[in-house]
Amino acid sequence: xxxxxxxxxxxxxxxADYLSxxxxxILARNWRCSEGELDIVATDGIDxxxxxxxxxxxxxxxxxxxxxxxxxxRRRLRRLAFLWMSTIRPSGWPKLRFDVVGIVxxxxxxxxxxxxxxAF
Amino acid sequence: xxxxHTYAVALTGVHGSVVEVEADIADGLPGITVVGMGDMAVAQxxxxxxxxxxxxxxxxxxxxxxxxxxxxxxxxxxxxFDAAIALALLAAEGVVPEGAVAEVVLIGExxxxxxxxxxxxxxxxxxxxxQAGKSEAIVAIDNLQEASLARGMLVRGVATLKDLIAxxxxxAGRLIVPGPRMQAPRxxxxxxxxxxxxxxxxxALELAAAGGHHLALIGPPGAxxxxxxxxxxxxxxxxxxxxxxEVTAIHSVAGTLDxxxxxxxxPPFIDPHHSASLAAxxxxxxxxxxxxxxxxxxLGVLFIDEAxxxxxxxxxxxxxPMESGSVLVARAxxxxxxxARFQLVLAANPCPCAAARDxxxxxxxxxxxRYLSRLSGPLMDRIDIRLDVPxxxxxxxxxxxxxxxxxxxxxxxxxxxxxRAAHRWREAGYRCNAQVQSRTVREWWRSHGPRxxxxxxxxxxxxxxxxxxxxxxxxxxxxxxxxxxxVPDASDVARALALRCGEAA
Numbered sequence: 001x002x003x004x005x006x007x008x009x010x011x012x013x014x015x016a017d018y019l020s021x022x023x024x025x026i027l028a029r030n031w032r033c034s035e036g037e038l039d040i041v042a043t044d045g046i047d048x049x050x051x052x053x054x055x056x057x058x059x060x061x062x063x064x065x066x067x068x069x070x071x072x073x074r075r076r077l078r079r080l081a082f083l084w085m086s087t088i089r090p091s092g093w094p095k096l097r098f099d100v101v102g103i104v105x106x107x108x109x110x111x112x113x114x115x116x117x118x119a120f
Numbered sequence: 121x122x123x124x125h126t127y128a129v130a131l132t133g134v135h136g137s138v139v140e141v142e143a144d145i146a147d148g149l150p151g152i153t154v155v156g157m158g159d160m161a162v163a164q165x166x167x168x169x170x171x172x173x174x175x176x177x178x179x180x181x182x183x184x185x186x187x188x189x190x191x192x193x194x195x196x197x198x199x200x201f202d203a204a205i206a207l208a209l210l211a212a213e214g215v216v217p218e219g220a221v222a223e224v225v226l227i228g229e230x231x232x233x234x235x236x237x238x239x240x241x242x243x244x245x246x247x248x249x250x251q252a253g254k255s256e257a258i259v260a261i262d263n264l265q266e267a268s269l270a271r272g273m274l275v276r277g278v279a280t281l282k283d284l285i286a287x288x289x290x291x292a293g294r295l296i297v298p299g300p301r302m303q304a305p306r307x308x309x310x311x312x313x314x315x316x317x318x319x320x321x322x323x324a325l326e327l328a329a330a331g332g333h334h335l336a337l338i339g340p341p342g343a344x345x346x347x348x349x350x351x352x353x354x355x356x357x358x359x360x361x362x363x364x365x366e367v368t369a370i371h372s373v374a375g376t377l378d379x380x381x382x383x384x385x386x387p388p389f390i391d392p393h394h395s396a397s398l399a400a401x402x403x404x405x406x407x408x409x410x411x412x413x414x415x416x417x418x419l420g421v422l423f424i425d426e427a428x429x430x431x432x433x434x435x436x437x438x439x440x441p442m443e444s445g446s447v448l449v450a451r452a453x454x455x456x457x458x459x460a461r462f463q464l465v466l467a468a469n470p471c472p473c474a475a476a477r478d479x480x481x482x483x484x485x486x487x488x489x490r491y492l493s494r495l496s497g498p499l500m501d502r503i504d505i506r507l508d509v510p511x512x513x514x515x516x517x518x519x520x521x522x523x524x525x526x527x528x529x530x531x532x533x534x535x536x537x538x539x540r541a542a543h544r545w546r547e548a549g550y551r552c553n554a555q556v557q558s559r560t561v562r563e564w565w566r567s568h569g570p571r572x573x574x575x576x577x578x579x580x581x582x583x584x585x586x587x588x589x590x591x592x593x594x595x596x597x598x599x600x601x602x603x604x605x606x607v608p609d610a611s612d613v614a615r616a617l618a619l620r621c622g623e624a625a
Contacts (some may be wrong), residue, residue, distance in 0.1 A: 064182050067150045074149075112261065119149050 008106060011056025013038055014111055015101040022115075024050060031084060039081050048095040049080045056103045065102030066116065074098075074120050124211025126221040127254060128189075128204035129245035130196045133409050133449065133456025134242075134373050136248025138225070140190045140315060141201065143208035149186030154205070155444060156189030159197045159407060165230075168199070169206045171588035172230040176282040177610035180387075181213050195454055197408050200239040203258070206281060207288070216288035225249045226255040228268075232505050234281040238262035240375035243368055243382070244464060246270035259282065261296055265383035266372060268298035269365060272607050301383070309354035309386060313526040314347070317513045321348055324507045324619060326530050329355035331598030332552035334442065334464040339493070339509030340476045345467040348509065349423045352465060354527035356420075357535045370418055388420035390462075394430040401434050402441075403449045409456040412449075414441050417462035427466040428494040435499055438464060440500050463554075466503065468492060476511050484564045504554065504591045505619045507560075537601035544597075553598045558590040565593050572613050574595075583621060591618045 016026055026044040027049070031038045033081070040052040055065035081096060100119040104112040125142040139156075150165045174180050187205050189196050204226040211218045227245055229237040238260040246257055246267055256274045259267045264277035276295040283294040283415075315322060321337070325348055328335045337345040359367060368384045371377055377384075392401060392413040399405060403412035413422060423437075424430060441447045446463035470490040475481045479489065500506070541553050544564075550556045563574070575592055578584040584592065595616035602607035606625050 064150065066182060069149050116149065120324065 001070045007056050007058060008054075011052045011101075011103040011105060012110075014103055014113060015052065015054040016040055018101065018113055018115065019050075019052065027088075028084075033080070033087070034085055035083060036076055036080055038077070038084060041084060043094070046100070047092070049081075049085075049090065050097045050099055051077060052101055053077055054101045054103065056105055056106070058105055060104060065104065065116065066100060066119075069100050069119070093106050122212040122214055122215075122218070123232050124208045124218050124221065125542050126204050126208045127223070127225045127249070128201045128209070128227060129225060129249055130189075130194050131198075131241045131245055131248075132194070132454055133403075133458050134244045134369050134411065134415075135456065136245045137191075137194055138249055138252040139194070139196060139201070139204075140253060141204040141208045141226075142188045142190065143205065143212040143325065144186045144188075145181050145209070145212045146184050146186070150182045150184065152185040152187065154187045156187075157195050158189060158194045158201070159195065161199045162189070162201055165199065165202050165205050168202055168230045168232065169209065169562065171232040172202070172234040173206055175208070175232065176234040176280070176285060177317055178210065178213075178215050178285065181209075182385075185209060185212075192215050198241075199237075200241070200245070202230040203228035203236055203281070203284070207284065209242055210285060210606060216285055220288040223254070223256065224418060225254050226259075227257065227263070228260040228278070236278050236280060236284070237536050242267050243269055243365070243372040246273060246275065247365070247369065249273070251292045258295065262379045264296060264298050265301070265380060266368070267378060268301065269368065269383055274472055287421070303308060309389075309527065310350050311346075311354060311527045312351045312530055313524045314346060315351065315524065316517060317515075318344060318348070318509065320426065321507055321509050322525075322530075324505050325352055326355060326534060326602065327595065327598055327619070328352065328463070328465075328505055329530070329534045330552075330602050331504070331541065331594065332463055332554035333504035333595060333598065334466075334470065334554070335505045335507065336466040336495075336503045336509050337509050338468050338470055340511055341469060341474050342476065343509040343511050344561075345509050346423075346425055349421070349467060350389065350463045351423075351527060352421050352423075352463070353387045353389045355534050357531065359387060359419060367419050374411050374416060376416075388417055389423065390417040390420065391423040391425065394426045396430070396434060398434050398437055402437050402447050403456070403458050404451065405528070406451075409451065409454060411458045412447070412460075414438065414447060414460040414462055415458040418459045419461060420463070422462040423465045423467070425467045426467045428459050428491055432494060432496065436496055439499055439502065451533050464503065466495065468495065499586060501587050501591075504595045506621070507619065533602060536604075540601045540604075540606075541598070545551060553594045553601070556594060558587070561590055561593050561597075568607055569596075570608070570610060570613075571591070574610070574613055578617060578621075584617075588620060592620050597621060600601045603609065 026042050028041040039054040042050045055068050057065045097118050098120050100116045102114045123144050124516050128139045128141050129136040130139045147258040207221045210216050211221050227240050242263040247270055250273050258276050258278055259278040267275045278295050285293040295358050364385050401412050443459035447458055447460045448457050471483045471491050473483045542551050548560050596608040599612040599615050
């Protein structure tokens with residue numbers, strides 16, 4: 001596995017743990033279809049489905065992880081969320097929420113994790 | 121996380137409206153949105169402001185930033201909002217105290233390195249801010265002399281965004297105060313003493329200057345039409361302080377001021393080429409509404425050389441501002457009224473071949489007749505003086521230079537004549553004869569002047585229209601003012617009629 005995929009994988013694991021600790025129930029991870037991939041799909045257990053994009057960086061020399069979530073990526077995530085909804089067909093009419101978890105993983109340092117609720 | 125606000129000014133034509141610039145820093149994905157009907161230059165402020173802030177050594181907030189320009193209903197144009205956006209943002213971020221920038225008006229474009237650059241239209245913008253009760257403004261250093269003309273406001277200049285930030289953090293001495301106002305050197309206007317001979321033309325020019333009458337000069341090339349026209353501003357009295365500000369504000373919007381001595385104190389002389397478009401003449405443009413030649417010539421002289429070659433629509437568009445003293449430029453998105461009280465001078469050759477002597481003319485009779493008729497009747501009807509400028513006398517050219525009166529001498533007579541006219545119309549509030557309403561002139565004449573037998577005959581035989589009749593009365597009044605006669609006599613009327621009905625036109 002390439003180094004950047006390895007980094008992303010570690011980041012996603014960290015994010016999933018973080019979300020679980022904060023009361024979300026993970027429904028799916030790395031849900032793929034022809035349009036792309038959703039990193040984490042979770043629910044708050046009440047009425048909201050949370051689509052979470054995880055962005056991991058090894059440093060901020062090229063900007064923060066948050067800045068990497070561009071307009072194009074946001075548009076793709078929205079499209080993927082609707083595809084997920086139409087495939088899984090959860091019961092009722094859940095609310096949708098889009099979160100971003102940004103993680104900076106520097107060598108020999110504690111991961112810095114930022115969770116942006118309802119980022120867009 | 122925070123809110124900051126400050127002020128800038130949006131211009132529509134030469135009229136400004138104060139704009140509140142708010143910045144909100146909130147949770148969210150990094151990015152900046154600017155709302156409030158900005159044009160492309162305002163949208164691009166995002167990128168300029170970001171680079172300028174980062175290069176001034178201040179961190180850029182990595183969250184969601186919303187900038188609002190209120191009232192949202194007014195179109196905002198140009199890069200002059202950069203400085204206000206940057207400071208509102210820095211106040212929201214907490215880099216400068218929020219209260220420090222809350223009442224100041226900021227006008228300037230930002231360079232990527234954080235330098236603050238001048239923008240056009242600073243004077244009208246600050247006059248509007250003063251009107252709206254704002255008392256403090258900061259502008260780019262190159263705009264400082266111009267900005268300081270807005271008396272009664274605390275106006276200071278700044279070189280860089282870094283200095284601006286330091287100032288609002290309490291570091292005194294980072295802003296530049298305006299120096300003593302530089303006395304604009306009275307522009308070296310061409311002098312009437314350069315004109316040889318042409319006694320009649322000189323007198324007509326003096327008359328035009330004294331009464332504010334529009335003038336048409338018709339004669340062969342080389343007779344000195346352009347030379348004469350260019351000397352008209354030197355015969356006019358200098359602008360008063362209020363007039364200076366009015367004229368300077370228009371030229372500020374056009375972006376043609378000298379940064380060191382911005383105040384225009386002499387009547388402007390604007391000579392658009394005869395190929396000028398309607399928008400260039402009247403004002404307009406697709407984005408900013410810019411003042412046209414008629415407004416740049418406000419309180420000065422608009423000279424159109426080779427007038428019959430100009431497009432008829434362009435020439436006829438002059439009629440409305442000649443009557444009202446202003447133009448209303450209307451576009452789909454905005455409407456602006458520009459002042460346009462100019463004195464028109466037209467110059468024309470008598471025919472297309474423009475032979476020096478009429479006998480040498482090779483034009484067909486019809487062509488010759490049609491040439492001057494390109495100047496439409498309604499336009500020519502508004503022109504009080506139609507002067508034939510004959511070729512220069514050989515004697516005047518080769519003989520010893522006769523002592524010619526200089527512009528200063530003539531101007532002193534003009535100033536006196538204008539004072540007499542202003543005194544006559546003091547109750548009606550007119551400043552020169554050409555401005556006076558027809559009814560007012562006729563009423564004055566009925567109770568004071570001699571019976572204009574000559575004019576009555578001219579009207580009867582159709583040589584003079586009703587408007588022309590009133591115009592000749594005004595011209596006769598100016599002739600009397602120059603001759604220091606309180607009431608025009610028959611010779612003044614005869615002279616006025618002769619000038620009004622110049623043979624060629």
